[in-house]
Amino acid sequence: MKKIPYFLLITCLVFLTNKLNAQTPIGTWQTYFNYAKAKQVLVLGNKIYCISENGFFYYDTSENQAITLSKIDGLSEVGIAKIHYVASRQSIIIAYTSGNIDILSLSSTNEPLEISNISLLKESTIQGSKGVNHIASKDNLAYLSYNFGLVVLDVAKQDIKETYQNLGDKGSSIEIYKTAFANDSIYLATSVGIRKAKYASNVNLQYFGNWSTLYPVKSTLSTWQNGILVADNSGKIFSYQNGKSTNLIDLSNKIDVLEILQANKYWVLTGTSSNILDLSQNTYSSFGNANIKAIKDLQVDAQGKYWLADYQNGLMSNSEGSFKSYSPQSLDTLYQNRKDSVVADTEGNLWIRGSVFGGILVKNSSNQQKYISTGIGYGNLPSSNVKTLVLDKDGQMWTGTDKGVVVFDSPSNVFSGSNFDAYTPIYEKRRLLGNETVNTIAVDGGNRKWMGTNNGLFLFSSDGTSLVSQFTESDSPLPSNEILYVKTDSKGEVFIRTSKGLVSYRGTATESTSLQSENTVKVFPNPVRPDFEGTIGIEGLVENAFVKITDIAGNLIYETQANGGTATWNGKTLAGKKAETGIYLIFSGNAKGEETLVNRLVIVK
Known part of the structure; x- marks a missing residue:
């Protein structure tokens, strides 16, 4: 032979195993975020970037494909407030609600390349909201508008250059909603109206005395030709150029959004009414469609097609005719319904957490009931605030409370008259997670225990005495340390619902x-x-x-x-x-x- x-x-x-190998690699993370609640859109050639309530993605019109981006791809966190494209650096600024900032550099075809992080603002002691209201840029500098003031970001150096606060009259504190540049001036839409200053290297914009009030009514603004447009709370829109203002249109409703789409063409949002203002034609017309439910942002591509962020239907466009959604499928509804409130033990007794008096109510098939609470002889729960119940492969009932974990090793003893008090697993000479609120416990194929707390996710051995793994927001793709629910499946996938969205982790145990x-x-x-x-x-x-x-x-x-x-x-x-x-x-x-x-x-x- x-x-x-x-x-x-x-x-x-190699050839044969390639054909057979289709398993998800161990240690792999996946996201299941909501891409339907879209908030903002950027049109960059054939790449359309969009942020949703907890997601970020781009749609490639040449490939007809939506690609999601997350912490798995290098983003710092979830919860993006605004994005902004800086053409001079071919980069997208990603500003989070926490104050954190990422700079995403793009290729010549506008695909993601590298991500840099600027955490200075997030880590600062500035009080109040750190969620940005608006981002504008001029050359290599980006101006981020916040309720506490204006942050100047040097995009080239990837560093915060300056922070402007107390820019009101006599140095009073004002909220800044939007920034615009025209000729040699910088304009701010603020809580006290439109503020203006000369934009020059010899002008100290940190000094309130260099700012003046252009219009003392709370308004929004946008650029126009060599000046700006102002839209105030009464519905009036006027232009300001070369020191002169001119009324253009009076609407009956407060104007919430005024954004430039093309030269002389603007999107105007008044409440739920979306409109297009065309100053070249002197027309003001309604913009809408039966498929558009809650528009949050609107942009126009080079072909004149609209791309919009809809808070119900995600990224939408009429690029192929009628308006339709281009968002990735949103799978954040997986495991929304918890299955740890009523759990049957091996004898068929129903364990019900969160009864009227707290604790656990147990019912059997003979309609007998037993109330389990704190105290020796009554169940010995560490707290009556029971968060979760799960039966493991040995028939033990694991119980999570706001004061750690206890285990009923013989649940059937509840109705036998024998001692049925829970015992507390010991880890490192202490009660297992005794100082933690244990919101959820799941059992994997190896009978190990996944425990979700307000401070991250823990994987313990089958008896809870040794820690196998620990995951937090800072060292993993978890979007939040607040773990609300964990569910395992027979294939080793661990689904983790957090306060900021659902993710999964391919674990090392299967049925x-x-x-x-x-x-x-x-x-x-x-x-x-x-x-x-x-x-x-x-x-x-x-x-x-x-x-x-x-x-x-x-x-x-x-x-x-x-x-x-x-x-x-x-x-x-x-x-x-x-x-x-x-x-x-x-x-x-x-x-x-x-x-x-x-x-x-x-x-x-």
């Missing part, structure tokens, strides 16, 4: 199987390519199986035990070195305790 060359054998296995063979066990990724630095998963094993990995000659390379139906390998030998290029054999004990070959793995370096 002719031998197949070793390199050819590897090539064949086990009763049978395992080369046909049912999946190894991923397979092949392992040179640039892979993650964790290799071996899925489809019997519960908590022992796994051995050998080279083609039978030498033991690594051994481990599965979590539920999945084992993991970091790609290193028992000696801690990276495994060399080659074919590796994976053996596992089956249900009878027999060690069998379950799969092959190819590593290419």
Whole structure:
């Protein structure tokens, strides 16, 4: 029999495993944000950028594809207040409601490249809201309008250059809503009307004395020719050029938004009425469509087509005829309905949290009831404020409260007359999360416990005595440390609902199987390519199986035990070195305790 060359054998296995390998890599995060509640849009050639309530994405008109951007891609956080394009730097300023600022540099085709962060404002001691109201730019400087004042950002140096506060008469504090530039002047729409100053290198804009009131009525503004347009609360729109004002139109409603679309063409929003003001034609006409429900922003592309942010239907456009949505599918409704309020134990008794008196009410099939509360002999809850209940694979009822976690190891004892008090797991010589509000607990395929608190997400061992992993907003793609609900599925996915949106994490544990063979066990990724630095998963094993990995000659390379139906390998030998290029054999004990070959793995370096 002719031998197949070793390199050819590897090539064949790479081809076959490529066709079979379609698993989500272990450690991968995914977002499920709301892209329907759109707030702002930027038209940059064939890339249309849009922010929603907790999402950020762009639509590529040449590829007919929407691409989402998030912390997974390098953004600092969620909750974007405004975005603004700085043409001189080919960059987008991303300003968050927290005061944090990202600068996203773009390619020549307006695709995302690098992200830089400026956290100075977020970390400052400035009081009040740090959510930006508006962003304008001139040359390499961006002017960010806040309720507390005006922040000048040097986009080229990626640093905050100056902060202007107390720009009202006699240095009084005023809120700044919008900034515009015309000729040699800078204009501000503020809480006391329109303020004006000369824009020149020898003028100190931090000094209130260099500012004057152009119009003492609360208004919004926009640029126009060599001057500005002003729209006030009474509905009047007038121009201001060369020191002279001219009334243009009087509307009956307060004007909320005045934005330039094209030369002499403006979008005017009065309450829920959207309109187009065309100064070249001297027309003012209604803008709307049955599909447009709650318009928040409007832009025009080079072909004259409209792109708008709608708070119900997301990014919308008439670029292909009638108006339709171009937003990615919003999946933030996954697992909105919690399943931890009424939980059945192994005897069919219903455990109900949050009764009228707090604590837990237990009911059996004979209509008996038992109230569980604080105190020895009554259940021994650390608090009557019960946040979550979950039954684990050993039949134990895990309970999260605003003072940590307790466990009922024999829930059926509730009606037996025996002691049914909960016990408290001990971690590092302390009550498990005793100082935390535990909002949610989920059990994965390895019977481990995922615990969501107001300070992040914790993964503990099956008995709660050792910490496996911990995730927070600062060290992971979690959008918030406030974890409201966690749900695991049989495939190892951990869904995490936070106060700022839903994300998922591909964990290391899945539900086990009763049978395992080369046909049912999946190894991923397979092949392992040179640039892979993650964790290799071996899925489809019997519960908590022992796994051995050998080279083609039978030498033991690594051994481990599965979590539920999945084992993991970091790609290193028992000696801690990276495994060399080659074919590796994976053996596992089956249900009878027999060690069998379950799969092959190819590593290419």
